[in-house]
Amino acid sequence: MLVCCIAEDDICYYVVMPKLNITHLPQRLKERLEKLERGEEVAIKDIKALLDDGQIERMEQAWAEQENLRKIHKRPKTKAEADAIGWKTKLEVRIETYKQAIAEAEGGLLEGIRRLQADSETKAARVFMDAWSKALDEGKSSWSAQSAGNIALTRANLRQGEVIASKRDKEVWAMEDELLKQFESEMSKEEKEQLEILKEHEKGLQKRKK
Known part of the structure; x- marks a missing residue:
């Protein structure tokens, strides 16, 4: 969980929110953008919550420029007049900021997924080994x-099916399955009974995780 302070009109808002990774962010941004475009009221703390420091700074700078523009020009009567002098409402500045944030988030999505995959695989490999x-x-x-490695993965909530898998990953897992089947075919009756006990134990752990 992340606790952050967002200042507005000399009041500090403390916001507790779940940590987002790159795979969550684009959709969350789009959902909030849709609210803004529908004209729904969105608190400034919620607007800023999905933006990084640089994006917030650009949004505030864009509005500061609009405030300076209002000192020079009167409110335009038509959209054509507004476009001619670059006049924007606060809502339009926020919508523009969100569109830019979505483009940036989606632009870094592939690299972010690769980084998450690498982090997850590294942790899973360490737990298993x-x-x-x-x-x-x-x-x-x-x-x-x-089996002990698989049980450890289950306890750590790092089952293979939850990891973003590449073609190579799937090939390796298929080879592991074949080796396991070979081991099982060479077991004695007592060893097979012990294996069944371990498998039932794994199933029980998975059910408790759900």
Whole structure:
């Protein structure tokens, strides 16, 4: 969670909001833009909440220029007159800022997704390998170590299906599945019974996560 202070008219608003990543931001910006375009009332703290510092600064600078324009010109009577001198309402400045913010967010979306994927895969790999290595150090079999790694991923809420998967990821996971099937085919009856117990344990953990 993020707590931020947004100042308006010498009043500091403390806003608590969930942390957004790059995949959430464009849609949230579009939803707020639609409200502005419909003419709905949107508090300034909510307008600023989805913008970064640079975007807020540009929006405030754009409005400061409009205030200077109002000192020089009278309010235009027609849209043509307004366009001719660059006259904009506060709402129009905010809408323009949001359109620019959406373009910037969507422009960085692919790189942001790649960065999230890398972060998630790094964390998942670390969690899995720690549990896998520990199981092997304890003298457990390869399939038991694999199961221990999967259980650790479940507990950390990092199941493979929740990671943005590339074609290469899917190929690696398919190979892992084939190896696991090979291990299972070579198990004794007792080992297979133990494996079933571990699988049921995993299912129970997944249900508790939902």
